[in-house]
Amino acid sequence: MNPLRCIPYVIKQVTRHRVRSLLTVLGIAIAMFLFTAVQAMNHGVTVATTETANDTTLVVYREDRYCPATSLLPQDYQRRIEDVEGVVSVTPMKVVVSNCRTSLDVVTFRGVPKAEFIDGLGSDLALLDGSIEEWMSRTDAALLGETLANRRGLRPGQRFDAAGITAYVAGIVRSDDAQDQNVAYTALEFVQLAGRDQLGIVTQFNVRVADASMLDRVSKDIDEVFRTAQEPTATFSEKAFIGRVADDIIELVGFARWLGLGCLAAVLALVANSIVLGVQSRVSEHAVLQTLGFSGRLVAGLIVAEGVILSVIGGLVGGAAALAVARWGSFAMSVEGTSIPIVADGGLLVSGLLVCGLIGVLAGLVPAWQASRREIAACFRMA
């Protein structure tokens, strides 16, 4: 016999015990919403801080400084960094943030020499809307990362204020780099002039090296060049730099993992509760099924399937809601000019559903086994 033929029966058990199913699914959905949110933050930390073979960017910062307001380096370091062996390009960058503390809605300006930027660091950016020419030609023009633009609802042609700077949106760009997604690129002098007289001063240099294997050596060489300079440097790979600056966010997200596990435990408890109560109130019904010829194994399978259906539906609702909120809000956790994105994609939803399915099986296993082992005749006497 084909057990799949019984699936409609299980679905009817779910849909026709409407109140029970709704409450259970609602509880699971809330827990899975939280779980998905935690996973999205976790995923963001991984994306922002785990180095891959494609990562060839170094960040040169003022030694012993941790925020863009205090990292002040002479712009003319650029020439000396370019002389270091293995360096492909150097982009001086002046970073100004709207909020120095950790926040979900920080606007980060990165002032860069436009022409160099477009040919070097910015060559990977994909223009979604607006025009690069306009960005090149207007002094107050900004290229906005997609996440920032979505969050602030900005379109090309609009102006916006942040960090005491009024900028014009010339284009919206997408990048594989989580940092680019959440910043506004403008002309270097534009940002320098917006602060106190800081022409000739930059926050950092972003350095491209020829190969990922060179990152360590080149960063040591750069710091060696400026070891005795008035403003000594500390050079990190971009991902390590983010890990250093955003360490409190990363720590919090690490802790949130426990919340995620707690959510899964809650889902397990909810499904198990629902199934145990369902099985208890249906002792004679399951005995009837067995009297009709359903084997104990099949009855157990139906009970497990019910747990899986409940928890997968709950996971779908909660996970989809979390995805929708993350997409709609376009949040990124920002601190000191760096961002940890909140990465909620379809893969996250699928893995959440798999976890839910597994929990459904676990939750149903014991009650299903018990129901399948009961003496049929004794069940009718209990009722």
Add this chain to the structure above:
Amino acid sequence: MTLIECRGLTREYRKGDNIIRPLDDLDLDVPRGDFLALMGPSGSGKTTLLNLIAGIDSPTRGSLVIDGTNLANLSRNKLAAWRSENVGYVFQLYNLVPVLTAYENVELPLLLHPLDRRQRHERVRTALERVGISDRSDHFPRQLSGGQEQRVAIARAIVTDPAILVADEPTGDLDKPSAHAVMSLLKELNEELGKTIIMVTHDPKTTDWATRTLHLDKGRLAETGASLTHEQEALA
């Protein structure tokens, strides 16, 4: 021709140090096509015997051979498969699945058989027509009267076309007209479809529908229905 053969059939339950023996060394032959009524005081082992014959309980001792198969030798899973082919059970309290419609309740046992949707539909419709309740096929059990529920339950018991029907006080919860309808339906199934029926009853009137009546007392057969009938005739 004997369809059901019980030899030394014994069922014991252990309750602490006590052993309860609702069925004690019972011998019984039921020929094919029989309509057997079982009577006896409460606790005399009627349901226990019915459950053994229906294959939802196993004897402690003795043999129970039905149509050449010794049920005592079957594993739990084999026994389940055997039930789905050979026996339909009609309960006193109907035991329909509350979240399923009449139609879906009757379809339930067919899910175990290699039939497609259309074949199942055909069988369910025939069974519902047979018990005269086709017009209620979309109703849920709570929307049916007791008599209607019992007729749906009978449809569910016969839809797989088993040779044996067992019924445990099938009219015990019904008013007179409904009880009459159910009894005449069972009689029909016995006479027209040749079902072998074993029915437990408390109501002496319902035994009139049966071909014979047996009395159980303390787990043993007291006397045959035939002789009782003769005694009653003699008394009359």
